[in-house]
Amino acid sequence: MANASGLAMDHLIPGEFTNASSGTKYRIHAEDGAAWLDFDDPQTPPAKGRMKLDYFLGSGHLGITYLYSLNKYLLESPAAYYTSANGYDMKPGFGGLREMPPAIPMEATCLRCHMSGVQHSDPGSLNHYSEEPFHSGGITCESCHGDTREHVLTGGKAAVVNPATLDPERRDSICMSCHLEGDVSVEKDGRSPVDFKPGESISRYLSYFVYVSADATARGVSEVEQFNTSMCKRASGSKMSCTSCHDPHYTPPAAERVAFYRGKCLACHNQPSFVREHHPENPDCTSCHMPRSKAENIPHVAWTDHRILRHPAMNLADASPVRSDDLVAIFSPSSTPRDLALAYYAAAMEGHSSDRERAYTTLTAAHQANPDDVQVLRSLGILAGTGGDSQLAGELFRNVLKLSPTDQTAASNLAVVEVRTGDLQGALALLQPVFNRNQDSLGLAMNLAAVECLLGNGTAARSTIETALKYNPGSRELTNRLQQTSSCTARLK
Ligand code: HEC
Ligand code: HEC
Ligand code: HEC
Ligand code: HEC
Ligand code: HEC
Ligand code: HEC
Structure with a gap:
């Protein structure tokens, strides 16, 4: 587990390949003591450039993926190494795209099982880390014994967690925190598994759910x-x-x-x-x-x-x-009906559309029980919005922002509601700060540029698109929009 991740140069496998569906050529190689991902997408206009790879993730048992950071946004390489094929190909799920995939954000919730001392991204940002995203690569002593630096600094007075002396739930939580995902896992109200420390019960942070099958074993x-x-x-x-x-x-x-x-x-x-x-x-x-x-x-x-x-x-x-439609909690002694509601919501968002109705009803009940639960408010807002009730959605997102002013999901979705109701200035005021914290997001850039364009500010729209292009160099959507920005000024002025 010590080799689960680290500096890219410590585990760089050089190679190259061309992704058939997009025609993009990728090359992974070392140069001047650094690791690089070169890309060459021959579309019109062509996208050609390179990213400096900072970290590797995966011991290589199955494969390796590389991470790079651009202006402190941590992103994953779209090209991954597959041990079984002894070569590179697109990251799973990205093979069929007709262009270079958009930027792939690395969230702390993804890093937490593969690195040690993982930090939260900046408030309101999915993957912008002002400080180091994690203290060290690999699974170190700290991942299972807690903060050992504290132990050393206090000359041994601050106790190191000894898993063998913990009660079974806390003992098992250590391995479980990284080796269990369930079909759906739900964060407890106000908690993130990134904060889990050995010695605690993982059920304080997560509730796990699985679809019961006919034969549970x-x-x-x-x-x-x-x-x-x-x-x-x-x-x-x-x-x-x-x-x-x-x-x-x-x-x-x-x-x-x-x-x-x-x-x-x-x-x-x-x-x-x-x-x-x-x-x-x-x-x-x-x-x-x-x-x-x-x-x-x-x-x-x-x-x-x-x-x-x-x-x-x-x-x-x-x-x-044999999958049934019912989710049940596993290894989650403190799971609540609210957690189950969010699990159905997650399932619905993953395309299990028959769970939509159930998610809505159970979330509504959870909302009545605790009107200040941000996750519940946000999820209900999205269900209301996609179900066509913009007014309710707007109300719910506003409540989220009262409780959690930097919530990017609520702000960007509220902006869409405001565009629909014609409040372009309101939408702009919401989208601008969210985009400033998430400049790598193609979707946010498209929405912000559209609003800027509708307001007649072609220069701002152009600058938004140009910013996002740095992170999404192969996006035709962005390059097409860039061409339209000049005409949007002309039209609205
Ligand atoms: C709950 C913990 C957990 C999370 C979250 C998690 N992983 Fe993993 N991952 C593992 C474990 C454990 C393994 C080792 C193999 C196994 O048990 O499946 C693994 C294996 C891998 C491998 C194969 C590595 C090898 O050794 O060949 C890759 C690549 C990978 N994960 C990438 C990711 C990415 C990218 C994310 C975020 C989107 C992620 N993982 C999120 C726990 C996690
Ligand atoms: C993947 C989790 C994990 C990692 C990583 C890990 N340990 Fe452990 N360690 C354990 C567990 C679990 C036990 C208890 C073993 C048992 O059941 O007896 C333990 C026991 C110990 C003990 C014995 C404690 C005692 O008083 O009996 C020492 C010492 C120790 N670990 C040191 C380290 C050091 C140093 C590192 C880093 C180089 C490290 N461990 C990394 C899980 C881990
Ligand atoms: C911080 C997250 C984390 C914790 C805690 C953790 N693991 Fe792992 N473990 C991983 C990851 C990630 C891998 C895969 C490494 C790779 O191949 O990339 C892994 C791999 C393994 C492997 C297979 C490869 C090997 O190194 O032997 C075993 C077995 C394993 N873990 C057992 C355990 C046990 C037992 C515990 C609890 C004492 C534990 N792990 C705790 C993240 C974790
Ligand atoms: C009865 C013995 C036994 C117990 C208990 C056990 N394992 Fe394993 N585990 C194995 C064996 C054997 C392998 C295969 C090792 C190999 O082939 O090198 C393995 C492999 C693994 C691997 C590598 C991936 C895989 O599936 O092959 C991981 C991760 C792992 N175990 C995690 C765990 C965790 C987490 C627990 C506790 C929930 C656990 N194991 C309990 C015997 C056990
Ligand atoms: C060549 C395959 C094979 C190997 C190697 C093997 N087993 Fe078994 N084992 C079996 C089969 C088959 C059964 C079921 C016997 C039955 O149902 O009559 C079994 C049954 C058992 C049982 C159930 C109790 C019993 O006596 O029926 C246990 C416990 C067990 N094995 C443990 C082990 C352990 C421990 C080892 C290694 C020391 C081991 N086995 C090696 C095939 C194997
Ligand atoms: C901590 C103790 C413990 C360890 C370690 C352990 N077992 Fe068991 N195992 C048991 C007990 C207790 C039973 C149930 C009574 C019996 O059949 O002996 C059992 C049952 C079994 C059975 C019968 C399963 C059935 O469905 O009837 C098999 C097979 C088995 N063990 C194989 C293994 C193998 C192989 C390993 C090592 C990889 C292993 N066990 C390690 C305690 C253990």
Whole structure:
């Protein structure tokens, strides 16, 4: 885990490829002691340039992605390295675009599992970091033992967290905080998982939800979920945990792997007759009881079967979940109806449109229970807006901004409402500060430029587009709009 991330030059794999659908050529290489991503998009007008890569993310087990920062906006390279293909291609989901993809913002919630000492982005910005976005690459001691600098500074007086002495929920929270995602996870009111510290319960920060499938044990995406369905875990209870098999300070090299895990199994399965008679021909317990699945090339999905089944023939690949429509909380003792409402909302936003109605009803109830819950207000506002009730949406977004003045989602959505009702100055006043904090956002730039254009200020619209083009050099939408800005002045003046 120590190699989970770091400086780009410490793990740079040079390579190049051309993305077939856009015709863009990418090259990743080192020059003058720095790592670079060159891009060359032959469209008219062409987009050609380079980004200096700062960090790598991923040990390379599955693949590696690189991060760069531009005026302190932290962004992800659209080109990723795939270990299985031994080469570069577009980042997952971006292969079919007809042009270079827009800037990909790196949020702290994404960094938090891959780096150590991850900081929040600046208030009101998705991915602008005035300070360093994180203290160090990789998963360091701090990720599991808390702030060890404090320990050193106080000459050992400030305690380091020892996971072994925590109660089971807090102990398990450490691994869970990074190894569990669920189908949907929801931030508790006013909290961000970026603030989670070892020694706390992750359920203070997140509630996790999954779609219940017909066979609950067949489901299982993460190691955490699968392991908890295993007979070993169910029969052993809280005395068994991830560290019954894993040493967080040591990954056994290939040659020791079999003996290492066998030793862990035998710590419990130690009846002499069993050890003597149970498959003496094959010392690798895990080859039969914890086989590897085909999911090996998908990030964020377990590929070693942590259900520890008796009958190894059952393949993980056959157990693809039969998804029902109901979300249930897992490992979230303090989950509330409000969290569930937000989970349905998240599902609805991901295209599960049948959840829209349910999200609306349950969010409305959550709003009545606590009118000051920003996430609930914001989500209801978006549902109202997309459902055509601009007036209600506007009211809800205004309430969000009263409680959280830098909320970029509320401000940008309220601006759209105000454009609809003809209040262009109001929309401008909302959009300008949001864009100033999120200059890499193509969508915000398009909206702000449209308002500036409607107000007859072609110069401002042009400057907005030019700013966004620095971060989205291949965007045809932006270059087309740039051509229109001169005529918008002429028309409205
Ligand atoms: C909840 C924690 C968590 C979050 C959030 C998370 N990841 Fe991961 N990621 C992991 C873990 C753990 C692995 C290791 C493999 C596994 O268990 O699936 C991983 C694996 C990866 C890999 C493959 C690395 C390799 O070793 O080959 C990439 C690339 C990756 N993540 C990128 C991202 C990006 C980009 C984001 C943000 C959009 C993100 N991850 C968010 C936990 C997380
Ligand atoms: C991925 C999480 C993780 C990381 C990273 C990690 N540890 Fe640990 N550490 C643990 C866990 C869990 C235990 C308790 C093991 C057990 O169950 O006995 C532990 C135990 C220890 C102990 C024994 C404590 C005691 O009093 O018994 C020491 C010392 C220690 N770790 C030092 C370190 C140092 C130094 C680093 C950084 C180089 C580090 N650890 C990184 C998870 C981690
Ligand atoms: C801060 C986030 C974080 C925490 C906390 C964390 N992990 Fe991880 N772990 C990761 C990431 C990220 C990877 C993938 C690294 C990669 O391949 O890029 C990983 C990889 C692993 C791996 C596979 C590769 C290896 O290094 O052996 C194991 C096993 C693992 N973690 C177990 C644990 C256990 C057990 C705990 C709790 C004691 C734990 N992790 C806590 C983030 C975390
Ligand atoms: C912390 C103790 C512990 C560890 C470590 C452990 N197990 Fe278990 N396991 C149990 C208990 C308790 C049971 C239930 C009683 C029994 O069958 O012995 C069990 C049951 C099983 C079963 C039967 C499952 C079923 O559905 O009937 C298998 C197979 C198994 N373990 C394999 C393993 C393997 C392989 C390992 C190592 C990779 C392992 N166990 C590690 C405690 C453990
Ligand atoms: C009974 C033993 C056992 C327990 C308990 C266990 N693991 Fe594993 N885990 C393994 C084995 C074996 C592997 C495969 C290691 C290898 O092939 O090098 C593995 C692999 C992993 C990997 C690498 C990705 C993958 O799926 O292959 C991660 C991450 C991981 N475990 C996390 C966890 C977490 C988190 C927990 C606790 C919720 C946990 N494990 C509990 C035995 C166990
Ligand atoms: C060659 C494949 C294979 C290997 C290697 C293997 N097992 Fe098994 N194991 C099985 C099968 C198959 C069963 C189911 C037997 C049955 O249902 O009659 C089983 C059953 C078990 C059970 C359930 C209790 C019992 O006696 O039926 C446990 C516990 C277990 N294995 C643990 C282990 C451990 C620990 C190791 C390594 C020391 C191991 N197995 C190695 C195939 C294997």
